[in-house]
Amino acid sequence: MAKAKNNNKVRLSVQAVWAAVTNSYVIGFIQGKIYKGSLKNLCVPGLNCYSCPGALGSCPIGALQSVLGSRGFKFAFYIVGFLMLVGAICGRFICGFLCPFGLIQDLLHKIPFPKKIKMFKGDKLLRILKYIILLVFVIILPMFFVDISGNGTPYFCKLICPAGTLEGGIPLVIMDKMLQSIIGFLYTWKLVILGIIIFLSIIIYRPFCKYICPLGAIYSIFNPISFYRYKVDKNACINCGKCSENCKMGIKPNINPNALECIRCGDCKKICPTGAITSGFKNKPSCKNKDVKHEKDKCGKL
Numbered sequence: 001m002a003k004a005k006n007n008n009k010v011r012l013s014v015q016a017v018w019a020a021v022t023n024s025y026v027i028g029f030i031q032g033k034i035y036k037g038s039l040k041n042l043c044v045p046g047l048n049c050y051s052c053p054g055a056l057g058s059c060p061i062g063a064l065q066s067v068l069g070s071r072g073f074k075f076a077f078y079i080v081g082f083l084m085l086v087g088a089i090c091g092r093f094i095c096g097f098l099c100p101f102g103l104i105q106d107l108l109h110k111i112p113f114p115k116k117i118k119m120f121k122g123d124k125l126l127r128i129l130k131y132i133i134l135l136v137f138v139i140i141l142p143m144f145f146v147d148i149s150g151n152g153t154p155y156f157c158k159l160i161c162p163a164g165t166l167e168g169g170i171p172l173v174i175m176d177k178m179l180q181s182i183i184g185f186l187y188t189w190k191l192v193i194l195g196i197i198i199f200l201s202i203i204i205y206r207p208f209c210k211y212i213c214p215l216g217a218i219y220s221i222f223n224p225i226s227f228y229r230y231k232v233d234k235n236a237c238i239n240c241g242k243c244s245e246n247c248k249m250g251i252k253p254n255i256n257p258n259a260l261e262c263i264r265c266g267d268c269k270k271i272c273p274t275g276a277i278t279s280g281f282k283n284k285p286s287c288k289n290k291d292v293k294h295e296k297d298k299c300g301k302l
């Protein structure tokens with residue numbers, strides 16, 4: 001348990017440092033303006049709103065919608081190539097370690113609540129929603145529902161994204177009097193979505209990542225084939241079930257260590273009493289714990 005807590009601290013530190021570095025345009029927060037320098041041409045791997053006053057890079061989902069919806073669109077080589085490269089290298093490791101909105105949900109889930117929900121009826125079905133959102137709001141609508149000049153709208157950003165509301169919409173409206181005078185129904189709608197996600201994040205671990213995030217949907221497809229992967233040494237595993245019990249994403253890592261939903265948080269690795277779960281780019285099975293037999297015997301007596 002102490003190992004798992006340490007793991008959480010390390011992960012939280014990495015998440016916090018990455019979020020701070022990629023949102024370090026401090027002048028933006030002071031002046032209420034967005035950074036528009038050359039770094040904005042590059043994407044960050046996680047969901048980080050383009051309109052966050054501190055953002056140095058672009059959100060890949062926002063960029064993908066912009067390119068797909070642009071009049072002269074042929075193919076989004078850079079964005080698709082970027083997503084494929086990142087996905088092929090590390091899959092949903094990005095969700096676990098390098099996504100600012102993942103960090104926000106992790107922190108919200110630490111808020112005490114009388115009854116936290118780990119699993120509910122319909123959970124598995126609801127996880128399909130993020131693939132539908134990716135297809136409809138990120139790809140089809142921006143490509144085909146265009147204005148008279150032939151340009152599409154980033155529908156996911158405009159209608160759904162709570163990260164955009166929290167990181168971009170709210171700070172900009174607070175700091176810009178002109179924006180305050182023109183906000184209307186859409187802004188209220190986005191605030192409602194954000195409020196629901198914040199509340200749900202307190203009682204359910206990462207609801208946005210599980211059910212809504214189109215970026216998580218893309219990276220999830222790469223999880224089973226990415227270079228960075230998890231492996232379970234079947235000889236070392238004593239089927240104690242501790243890894244499944246402790247997985248907040250609802251995965252059974254001893255059965256499917258490279259499941260679509262795994263965000264590579266590492267909790268299962270740390271909790272496993274025999275060290276049967278390993279991760280890495282080479283990923284040779286390694287039974288690092290020499291006391292496996294002892295653990296097996298001990299478990300057999302329980």
Ligand code: SF4
Pocket residue numbers: 246247248249250251252253261262263264265266267268269
């Ligand atoms: S399977 Fe392990 S690494 Fe993946 S989300 Fe669950 S606890 Fe984290």
Ligand code: SF4
Pocket residue numbers: 232236237238239240241242243244253254271272273274275276277
């Ligand atoms: S915690 Fe380790 S030993 Fe127990 S079931 Fe999971 S992989 Fe196997």
